[in-house]
Structures are given as C-alpha cells and as structure tokens.
Amino acid sequence: MSLFTAQVREGQALGFLVLGASLHDILTRLKAEPQRFPKLDIVYETSTPVTEPIVLNLPVNGIRLRFDGPEQRLRLVEVVDFTKNRITYMDKDVFRPTATPTVGSAPTESPSGPMFKHIYKNLMGPAFPGEYIEPEPEDATGMGIYIMSYPGIAFSFPLHSSAYSTGKDVVALLSSSAGCSATSMAIFNGESWPEARKDLYTQTLAPVKASFAKSKEPVPEEVSLVKIYGQGKLEFVRPHSNSAFWLQLGESTPQELVAELGPPDAIYRKNDQRMSIHKNRSASGTNPRPDMNDFRQDDSTDTDQSSSHTATDDSEDEDDDGEVAGNVAGECFYNYFYHGFDILLATPTDPSQCPPSKSGSTPASFDPTADASSKLVAAKLLIHGNVPGSYPFNRHRRCRWEIEYLNHPGQDSIDSETPFSEVESHLHEEWKSIWKNSGEAKSRQRGMVLNRDWGISPGSSCELLGGWEESAGGKRTGGIDSMKGLGNTTLFGFPGLVFEVLQNGTVSGLTVF
Template sequence: MSSLFSAQLHPGRALGFLVLGASLHDVLTRLKAEPQRFPKLDLVYSPTEPVKEPVVLGLPANGIRLRFDGPEQRLRLIEILDFTKNHIFLKPANDKERDLVRPTSTASEATAPADAAPGPTFRHIYQRFLGPTYDGEYVPDAETYVLSYPGVAFTFPMRRKDYSPAKDVVSLLSSTAIPSSMAVFSGDSWAQARETMWTEILPSLKTFAPLAKGKDVFPDEVSLVKIHGGGKLQLFRKWTNASFWIMLGETTPQQLVAELGPPDAIYRKNDQRMYIHKLRAASNTMARPSGNDLKRQDDLTDTDQSSHPASDEYDSNDEAVEDSTVANVSGECFYNYFYLGFDVLVSTPTTPCRPPPSQVGNPSIPEPPFRSTHADRLVATKVILHGNVPGSYPFNRHRRCRWEISYLQEPSDAAAATTTTANSEMPFPEIEARLREEWKSIYPSEAEARQKQRGMVLNRGWGDSPGSSCELLGGWEESGGTNPGVGKGRGEESTTTLYGFPGLVFEVLKNGYVSAVTVF
C-alpha cells in the first residue's frame, strides 16, 4: 500500500513540492524518486504535436492530475480528482493548520476510500477552510458550478434545472455538497486564469518562499538558446535580461562553470560506433587521419552522450586508427547539464564551422575578447540541445531546452509585418527548407547539396536503456483509450533520423519534430 500524499496548499503557487512553473523534467524526476508514494505515473500527450499541445501527467494512486504546456513544459495546473487519496491542508499565518478533509487515521498509511470522507463539504470550504468568496460560474454544457478563490477553484456538479442566475452561491449549493475536483492555478479567478493559463509568464521558483529558504544559490535557468552560426550560441536567462555567450573553440570549462554552475554529471567520451568510417578514411589516405577529421565524422552520431555505455570492442590490429582515436578522445568529456537541457563537449580546440552566408560580417555577433594559442587547452567544442519530446527514447534524461536559429527568419504573413524564426517548436521539414535556401550557395549543384544533407537512421534502442520509467499513454483520450502496443517500456520511439548541415546536426522523430540539435 502506498503512503498517503500529504501536502500544504499554497493558493496560486503550489501544492506541497508541486510548484506552478516547475518543469516537467523536475517534477517527473522528483516523483520517480519516491515510488512508494507515487507508484503509478501516466503521461498523456499528443503523438502528432507533442511540443505544441499540453502534456498531462496523471497520478491515479494519489488522485492528482498535473497539466503542463507543450512548448516550455512548465506546470500550469494542479487538479485534485479524488480527495480520499491525499491529505491537503492550509497553514495561514499566525493560525493553526486547517485540513481540507480530516484524515480518519493518524497512521502514515493511506486509508481505504470506504473509511475516508469522500471530500470536503461546501460548508467546510466556505465557512472554515478558505472562507467566503464571490458567486461562482455555472458551466451548462458540463452541468458544473465552479466556486472560485484567488489561485484555487472547486467544481461542484449541478443540474441545469437546479441553477438560477438569480440565486447566490449559498442558496445554490447545499451545505453538504461535495466538489468533484479542486484546481490550483495562477490567477485571481478561474474565469480569468483560463484565458492566459498556457502562455502566462509564471514567477521564478526562487521567489517561492518555502523553496527560497535553502542556503544554496543557483543561477537562473536558461530559457532560450539562440544559435547564431559560426559556433556562437547566446543563452538567455529566464526572468532577467541577462545572456551568456558560448563560443565554440574559445569558451573554457571555467567560464562554463562560472556562468552555469557545475555540471550535473561528467561523461568521459569513448564512443566507437563510427569506427568503421574512421578505418575506411585512414585506409583511403594511407595515413592517419587528423583529430579534426575523426571528430567531424563523429558529429552525426554525437547527438546524445549523456548516458551511452562506453564500448571498446574493435580490432586491436588496426593500431594506426586506434592510436589516433585514443589521442583524439584523451581529455574529452561531456558536461551534462540535465536540469538546463543541454550537454557541452569539452575537448582540445577545433575550428568551428563557417558562419552562414547571410551572417558573414554581421557586426551584431561579438568576437571573443581574446584568443588563446595553446593547442592543448580544453574548450567547449560542441553543444547538444535536448528537446525532451514526450514519446522519444531519451525522454526525461534532460529538461526541455528551447532554441531558435537566429539567421533563419521569414515573413509570417503576406504583408511581412512580422517574421518567424526557425525554432524548437517548428516541424523539421520547415526548418530544413530554410536551411537549404541559406546554404545553397556553397554547393556546386542542388544534387550535391541533397547528397550531403540526406538523412542517416539511428536506433537508440539497441544497447541503451530508456530514460523514462513512466507509462506513456500517447493519445489524448483520458477515458482509458491508448495507442495499440504502447505501454510501460514500449512507448518510446527509439528510431530517429539524423540530418546534417554546416555546423548543425538534427535528430528528428518520425512525427517530424526535433528531439535534439547538435551545434559544432
């Protein structure tokens, strides 16, 4: 039997550790760390538009449902669907604790639904728990009456014939009426919050007092990464106007740690899956390939090095290639920033890819303040931005990192009053068309361009374990209908296609959305 989930209600901000504005990755990681309290997690998402439509996380054993927006994957709505499976209380300042539903037992174990009150009564909510409020809103199609407070709302069933706009809330609802659900949201009322729920800029989690009591100080999260080309990335902080530049081939590990904090993990790079291509390149040239050549051939598969097992299975007789490979990976490692949504490869310097044709000589792109000439120093040479797309194989290894390619802008309407920039929410075919147009001048012919830019299929399911243990339900039917064959351990999409352009590698899912993009 699972232990009862007990949480303090913070109207408009949180229910226990479930804070509005928290990322899907953070919430899932916390829930999965306590399987006794949260034994079952159901993730419902749109298979065709997983980064645009809301993502729903159900906790059936706890009577809770969490709703996240698709683009940012931030917690927007907390719903209580079964009051017998949790213990919710309010702790007003200078007052004693108030229970929403008084537990029938003081034991830590959850009581059986038959032994617990089915939910709070209207009288308890209105008289003691939260106090009086304005008249609510009647929804005739659903035959429900919504009693709204700032940041909290209760939904009561009410037949059409029982509702009258001339009656006040006390006259409409029986004192013993029990709500079917409760919602925690950001806003003064439920009617007002519905309009901006999925797009509102929520306050920083660091401003939430219960979380701000800790002594640890963390930098603000990275909300957007702008890819400027030529190995230059601009990282924007959430809730501030500050930004930080990563310049591939120049930015040092010390600068990364100073701006981003220490990495969550460090992965020592030792991936031999492209060994056959390196061997062929070495035999064709009758000489050892340079470290840069080997690195460039690796770029198509280095789209996720956060948890790949190292492999050393290769022919020991091929000493020339082996020695060159070992020399190349010596000292190389990935700085894994799981809670920021990206990885950074730290290695000896390599020359970044050329700037896009449209950006040559652009004065708005800064140059490094100084350049070091030490060939053995370690610098950032590659950045992998993760999409955390629901249904993808590496789901929930990283939080979602939003990005945009600043030099790929097109008019968004015929009048050209506004422009749209290629970004992490755009289907890859649209991004691909813009990239082909941007880079067409560097290829002798369109046929050669398409030959260089053709896709390479990758199956992440061979040898790795999936990053998520939650049950992926896939469709939008919350009544229990699921996609055939989709269930625990089988819902992840492990086959992806890699597409390479100068300085960029995209890992694309079958639904056309980008799972990860590598900048080099």
C-alpha cells in the same frame, strides 16, 4: 503505500508540486518515491508533442498535473479524488473522510470531498459569484458543474441544471443538506478561474529551481533559450536576468562554463569512437564544398552518451584524483541535466562556416598555430528536447532554441517547436549557395538513421548512444518507464548543426558545433 500529504498554497503550489516547475523536475521527484507514487501516466498529442499541453496523471494519488508543451512548465494542479490524499490549507484539513457509522445506525452516503459549507465557513471565506457550466446535451443526468473560484484556487461542485438559474442564491442551495460535495480542486496562477484559463498555457511563469536537484548549493539562473548565430556563436538567455551569457565554441573555457552555468550535474568521459568511420571521407583539399559526412563526426552523434546518467548518477570518471569541474584532463562532456543541455570539452578546432546571409559579419577567431595540446574548450553543444515518447525522455529538462540567422522581420521564428520539414526548407534556402546544384544539395543532406530500440549487445546503437537500456526508476505498469520509444530517429546535418528527428517530424535533439 503512504498517503500523499500536502499543504495548499493558493496560486503557487500543492506541496512540492510548484507552478512553474519543469516536467523533468517533477518527474524526477516523483520517480524518487515509487512507493508513494507507484503509477505515473503521461498523456500527450503524439503528432505535436512539443506544442500541445502534456497531462501527468497520478491515479493512485488522485492528482492530475497539466504542463504546457513548448516550455514544459507546470500550469495547473488538480485534486480529482480527495479520498486518496490528505490536503490541508492553513493547517486545516480540506477534507476528512467521515468516520465509519456505528452498529445499528442508519447507513448514510459518505461524502467523497469537502462540502461547500466547510470551504465557505472554515477555509476560504466568502467568494464572488461563481461560474455554472451547463451539462452536455447528451448527458441524461442533467448535472452541470458550479465552480466556486478564489484567487489561485477553485472548487467544482455538481449541480443539477434544474436547480440553477441566474440570480439564484447558490450559496444557500449548495450549503443546504441537498448540496453535493466538491468533486475536484484546482490550483492555478490568476485572480479567478475564468480569467486564468484564458492564457493558462501561455502566461509567463517564473522558472522554479527544484529543491530536490542534485546540488544543494545555490546555482545560476536557469537558461530558458539558446540563440544560435552560426560560426559557433551562442547566446544563453535567462528569463529574469539583464545580461545573457555568450558562448563561443572553440574558445570558451571550462572555468567560464562553471562560472556562468554552475558546476555540471555529471561529467562523462567520451570514449566511444565507432562513428569515426564517417570522418574524413570527403576529398581532401580538392572540394571546398562541405560533405554531409563532415557533420556526422563521431562526437556529433555519440554525444547522447552524456545522457546515460540520471540527475543522481555520478560519472565513473568524475572522482579522478585532482579533477574538479572547470579543471579537467581529456575530452569529456559536462552534463547539465537541469539546464537541458550537454557541452563537449575538447581541443580547439576551426569554427563552423559563416551563414551566407551573414557573410559580412566578423568571423570567429581561431589561431591554428597556437599550442592547444593541453587546452580544453567548449567544442559542441547538445540541446535536448525532452520530447514525450522519445527514447531519452526525462534524461534532461527541455531546453528551447532559436536559429537566429534564419529569423527575419515579419516571419515566424525558426525554433525548437518548428516542424523539421520547415526548418529543413529554411536551411536549404540559407545554404543553397554552397552547393553546385539542387541534386548535390539533396545528396549531401540525406538522413542517417539511428536505431533507438535495439536491446543490449556489443554493437548495438543503445550502447553507442549511452545505454538507454539502463532504467533509473525500474518498470512500473502504465508508468513512464514502460513507455515505448518512437522507433528509429534520423540525423540530418547542415553546417554547424546536426538534428535528431523523430518519425513525427519533431526535433528531439540538436547538436551545435
């Protein structure tokens, strides 16, 4: 195994581990080098995986990475074992293991990290007084931690509680022969560690477009949020752009998608029709009220086929003669792995109905008499949650969303982090007027179970949902490829929306049509 070698950029990065990069981007890079990073361990809160921080451990490399839950942005880089890597700062070694003692010399204990004097004198220079963290009451060793902090970087040194007192010359103490070597190093965004940790997981970080993405050409700015207004109207919000991109399902063209979002990372041809048994089962022309089955159309549920490719895969149909992004023939998905969503291109259809609370708004336009036989438009949007522990984890970057027509002043937003039970309650209240009574509403909104764990077979859900059994990086003991899925998921449909919900109540994916 080759040693992990990286340059420290205080407040910014450790090599390619850049603060603000997405969990998907980092994992994609790490999985591309299995010999260098043979083990990847993810730690997350199973009950609330999209609100609590996510920790990615690289035990063989002595590195620990911390991401926030909602955006999955890298917030903190920690070196927890200096002997398993080679870290440099301004082209100087942060730590170099002591040479093996010669025969006959007295054995000495080699330091396992950089000494205080080396950091103070050779690397960083003087620092403001640090912070001392007292040992836990049950800790018999009495060893606390002294944190020497600089802007964007900090080092931790073991220090006995009996040796520390306020006002004592800690610099002289730690630089003496009695001083211990640093046990860890942290890279963060902030002036000092005590200040940075107050809002470590909530501060605004500029999104980082990974340099290891499939496309080497400049790409449009990453979409940070999708706002859903109903009737197929969507707003794509970019964090550092004054103008949002508006997408109207049933109207927006492939050329508009490419112009605003860049070329897709892959193109997947839609060819599985086994969910069509659920189409057109409502009474035709006799009941204007929507049926749950209307929301479970084949291309609302089998669209996860679009996720069967990794960021480096090419669709088998992507190289058809004369076909380029923005000029496609036949229904297909535009896969935007690094944006966090897929878009189905199909012939124009009627938009979903207007939310009752917005009944006074201008309806979406659609001319059923227009010749659309050869015209493809954006028909559906699949937003991926990239939930740790879910079956499609790390196929896409996490993309956040808000149901704008449910958001009211003084109330919390209904968004991608809201438990589905709460989302469902608000949607029931919004759409209750379209059902005759609560019994009909309950009947229409019963869930449809999807099995994510069946193996390869001609009739399995895995094949229907895009071949999740195909592993992009191979099995690794303890790594993310050996993570078990959370079992069956359930589909719940409302007008214009289909939710895929995990057993813990977290929304794993949302289809808008």
